[in-house]
Amino acid sequence: MGVLRIGPALTIGQVTVERVEELRIPNPIGHFTQDAALVEANRHWLAPHWLDDAGVMDLVFQSFVFEIEGRVVLVDPCTGNGRPNVMPMFDQLDVPFVERIEAAGWRPQDVDIVVCTHLHHDHCGWNTCLRGDKWVPTFPKARYVMQQAEVDRWGRERHLHKPFDMNDGVFERSVQPVLEAGLAELVAGSRAIAPGLAVELAPGHTAGHQMLSVTSAARRALFTGDAFHHPLQLVDPAIPFGWPEDQVVIADLRRRLVERAANEDLLLVAAHLDAPHGIKVSRAGDRLAFTASACA
Numbered sequence: 334m335g336v337l338r339i340g341p342a343l344t345i346g347q348v349t350v351e352r353v354e355e356l357r358i359p360n361p362i363g364h365f366t367q368d369a370a371l372v373e374a375n376r377h378w379l380a381p382h383w384l385d386d387a388g389v390m391d392l393v394f395q396s397f398v399f400e401i402e403g404r405v406v407l408v409d410p411c412t413g414n415g416r417p418n419v420m421p422m423f424d425q426l427d428v429p430f431v432e433r434i435e436a437a438g439w440r441p442q443d444v445d446i447v448v449c450t451h452l453h454h455d456h457c458g459w460n461t462c463l464r465g466d467k468w469v470p471t472f473p474k475a476r477y478v479m480q481q482a483e484v485d486r487w488g489r490e491r492h493l494h495k496p497f498d499m500n501d502g503v504f505e506r507s508v509q510p511v512l513e514a515g516l517a518e519l520v521a522g523s524r525a526i527a528p529g530l531a532v533e534l535a536p537g538h539t540a541g542h543q544m545l546s547v548t549s550a551a552r553r554a555l556f557t558g559d560a561f562h563h564p565l566q567l568v569d570p571a572i573p574f575g576w577p578e579d580q581v582v583i584a585d586l587r588r589r590l591v592e593r594a595a596n597e598d599l600l601l602v603a604a605h606l607d608a609p610h611g612i613k614v615s616r617a618g619d620r621l622a623f624t625a626s627a628c629a
């Protein structure tokens with residue numbers, strides 16, 4: 334059937350994280366920064382996975398799926414099939430995404446918790462799928478964990494924000510049906526959601542953006558959503574990319590992420606980062622050292 338089988342992506346203590354890809358878009362480094370000296374100074378840990386010989390990094394649209402303490406968790410369910418989008422690469426996708434989840438070992442009804450770091454089209458699309466002419470939850474037994482502030486931002490408070498046409502219709506197709514089905518677990522701020530799992534409010538990219546902390550056997554990873562897109566944004570937090578709603582707040586968030594990763598031995602896992610998906614930060618004297626890693 335042509336199903337793409339993807340091997341384990343990450344290890345967090347006793348948790349093995351699988352990755353389900355929807356699509357990837359090559360991005361020349363020039364889309365992120367024009368600072369050639371910065372790129373060269375970091376080439377040793379970026380290449381080859383996040384900087385190939387042509388100076389390109391794939392932005393990967395993917396969900397992370399894993400089981401922890403008997404619960405199946407899916408993080409950031411991509412864009413979804415059959416939806417209009419002003420960006421041609423996201424318009425009317427037809428990807429065997431659910432089949433890929435099944436190839437990784439889980440049926441949609443096995444998923445217990447869906448976490449949307451935020452409600453851009455590429456982080457909540459597969460919340461739902463089309464049955465007949467109706468959008469219905471793809472994961473019928475899941476709690477969908479979203480921030481109340483994010484649901485408000487795209488719902489009743491949308492008029493307070495600048496229009497963002499890439500997200501037109503996303504709330505109606507991918508969020509409203511989950512709310513109506515009673516499957517949404519709306520969180521205000523930061524808190525534990527299950528053993529080993531906690532969400533943290535981390536605005537900047539969007540008003541109600543959150544991250545997911547996963548702890549197993551004293552190892553910890555932080556799924557940082559779109560807090561950063563390119564690893565260099567941890568080195569220079571002010572590099573703009575991906576339509577952040579508040580560039581000052583997101584730059585400060587990146588600074589704090591780097592500090593925490595160094596102080597707490599955290600693995601940072603950005604939503605769109607290709608293998609090995611994670612970044613570790615350590616101190617070498619008074620300097621910070623970054624390492625690509627698939628292991629918390």
Ligand SMILES: [Zn+2]
Pocket residue numbers: 453455456559604605
């Ligand atoms: Zn995104």
